[in-house]
Amino acid sequence: MGEVIVVTSGKGGVGKTTTTANVGMGLSMLNKKVVLVDTDIGLRNLDVVLGLENRIVYNLVDIVEGNCKLAQALIKDKDNNNLFLIAAAQQRDKNAVNEEQMVKLTEELKKKFDYVIVDCPAGIEQGFKNAIAGASKAIVVTTPEVSAVRDADRIIGLLEANEMKEVQLIVNRLRPDMVKRGDMMSADDVVDVLAVNLLGIVPDDEEVVVATNRGEPLAGNTKTMAGQAYMNICRRLTGEQVSFLDLDSKKGFFSRLFGK
Amino acid sequence: MKFTDFFKKKSSGETAKDRLKMVLVSDRTNCSPEIMEKIRSDILEVLSKYAEVDKEALELKITNVETDDKGTERPALYANIPIRNIHHTAK
Numbered sequence: 001m002g003e004v005i006v007v008t009s010g011k012g013g014v015g016k017t018t019t020t021a022n023v024g025m026g027l028s029m030l031n032k033k034v035v036l037v038d039t040d041i042g043l044r045n046l047d048v049v050l051g052l053e054n055r056i057v058y059n060l061v062d063i064v065e066g067n068c069k070l071a072q073a074l075i076k077d078k079d080n081n082n083l084f085l086i087a088a089a090q091q092r093d094k095n096a097v098n099e100e101q102m103v104k105l106t107e108e109l110k111k112k113f114d115y116v117i118v119d120c121p122a123g124i125e126q127g128f129k130n131a132i133a134g135a136s137k138a139i140v141v142t143t144p145e146v147s148a149v150r151d152a153d154r155i156i157g158l159l160e161a162n163e164m165k166e167v168q169l170i171v172n173r174l175r176p177d178m179v180k181r182g183d184m185m186s187a188d189d190v191v192d193v194l195a196v197n198l199l200g201i202v203p204d205d206e207e208v209v210v211a212t213n214r215g216e217p218l219a220g221n222t223k224t225m226a227g228q229a230y231m232n233i234c235r236r237l238t239g240e241q242v243s244f245l246d247l248d249s250k251k252g253f254f255s256r257l258f259g260k
Numbered sequence: 261m262k263f264t265d266f267f268k269k270k271s272s273g274e275t276a277k278d279r280l281k282m283v284l285v286s287d288r289t290n291c292s293p294e295i296m297e298k299i300r301s302d303i304l305e306v307l308s309k310y311a312e313v314d315k316e317a318l319e320l321k322i323t324n325v326e327t328d329d330k331g332t333e334r335p336a337l338y339a340n341i342p343i344r345n346i347h348h349t350a351k
Contacts, residue, residue, distance in 0.1 A: 146276050146283075153284050182271025189277050193284065 002033075002110040005117050005237075006135035008159075010151030012122030014143045015172040018208060018217075020119040021049040022226075023139070026219035026234030028082035032114040035074065035084040037105075039131040040121035041096055044088035051078060051215020052085055061089035064101040070108060084113075094126040099133035106134030115237075124158060132159065137166040139199060143173045144185040153194055168199035170233065175204045187244075200233035201244055202226050289322050289335050296320060303339065314342040 007020045017040075024036045038046035041061065047053045058073035063086070077083035089096060109116045120131035132138065138159050142152040152169070159167050171187040178184035185193075187201045205226035211218040219234065221227030225245070232242045270278075300320050307313050319340040327334050 146280050149280055150283055150287065154287065157288065179273065182273045185273050185276050185280075189273070193277060193280050 002113045003115055003137060004106045004110060004135045005115065005137045005139060006120055006132050007117060007139045007141060008120035008128065008131060008155055009122065009141045009148070010124065010155040011142075011148045014141050014148050015202075016122075016141050017045045017049050017119055018212065019139065019141050019170060019172065019202075019230075020046060020117055021217040022219040022230040023234060023237070024050075024083055024115075024117050025077075025080065025217040026231050027115050027117075027237065028077070028080045029220045029231075030234055030238060031082065032238070033082050033112070034115045034117065035086060035109055035113045037086045037109070037116065037118045038088040039097070039102070039118055039127060041088045041127065042090065042093050043121065044090050046085060046119050047075075047087045048215060049212055050085060050217065052087075053215075056087045059087045059089045060105075061092050061096045063105060064097050070105075094121065094130065097130050098126075099129055102130045102133040124154070128155075128158075132162060132164065135164065137168070138164050139168055139170055140196070141170045141172050142190065142194075144171060144179075144187070144190055149185070149190055149193060156194060156196055167196055169194060169196045170200045170202060171198070172202045173204040174201055198244075199236055200229060202229040202233075203245075285322055285335050291322055296322075299337070303341070307341065310347055311343045312345040312347070314344055317342045 005023075007016050007023070009016050017038075020036055020038075024034045028034045036046060036050075037060065038044050039060065040046075044059075047056055052075050055075050058068040060073070062068045063070055063073050073086050075085045075087065077085070106116055106118070116134075118131050118135060121127035140152050140155055140159070142148045156167055169191065171190050174187060175184055179186045187198065191198050203225045205224055207218055207221070207224040208226050211221075217230075218224050218227040219230035222231075229245060232245065235242045300318065303320070304313060304315060304318065317340075319338075321338050322335050323338045325334060325336040
């Protein structure tokens with residue numbers, strides 16, 4: 001029986017979809033069978049991040065409305081036989097699907113896949129409720145900015161109120177140079193404020209933009225910092241103990257030399 | 261405090277963290293300005309039975325306090341109420 005994980009954030013634009021794509025890619029490279037579900041109905045994007053936009057025939061709404069069989073809406077990744085996508089409908093809205101339908105769908109997918117990863121839309125309305133309905137674990141994505149962390153806190157509160165069993169944090173787009181000179185909160189600062197377990201730190205990396213341009217997620221690309229960070233996150237998800245990349249050291253040369 | 265801290269003012273990263281902590285306290289307690297105003301007037305009403313209170317100088321805020329040695333923080337209602345005169349008999 002597989003695990004259902006929702007990727008959420010509250011605030012838009014912090015990297016939910018990029019995280020979903022890369023975690024999916026990374027897990028499938030670890031020989032796990034993975035399906036990604038885009039629940040951002042009306043504003044779908046996971047298909048383009050994965051480079052699968054030209055292969056969509058049926059989508060999430062088609063499944064729940066019975067227009068197709070589940071297998072017909074599973075789009076296989078270009079390079080990876082273990083990775084599949086269920087795209088969101090683009091011409092409908094969030095209310096086209098409800099929580100019970102999502103629970104039923106994820107129950108079905110759990111039987112066939114090791115990981116069911118649900119990409120949640122921004123906001124706290126119906127789309128959010130749908131996305132979390134069938135999940136037993138949540139990954140909250142934030143950037144080290146006041147606005148994103150505030151929304152992450154709100155989301156964590158809502159996840160707890162909905163009895164989410166496990167909540168873990170990814171601090172995305174961290175700039176180690178800015179942390180070093182004190183102009184950005186470190187991952188430790190964010191964890192301290194939110195009081196939640198840290199799943200991973202992804203450094204700000206131009207290569208993420210390049211990868212999205214091409215529609216080829218960079219998880220597992222060891223030449224890039226972000227690719228390594230995503231792979232470490234995937235290993236942690238499978239239960240492996242992996243130490244964090246040393247990115248957020250606040251200590252300068254002299255304080256390193258003389259200790260604290 | 262680090263030795264080097266004496267020479268620099270608070271960094272923007274630290275400011276961000278402090279501001280976040282403050283805003284999250286009020287977000288988490290879900291306490292709107294209207295409710296704070298009601299609490300304020302109710303406290304004044306009760307206290308005025310027993311004492312003459314400086315209404316203008318009354319300070320009321322929700323803040324974090326450490327509840328034990330481990331540094332666990334809980335929100336607390338903080339009130340600073342200057343008393344002008346205590347009535348000897350309740351009104």
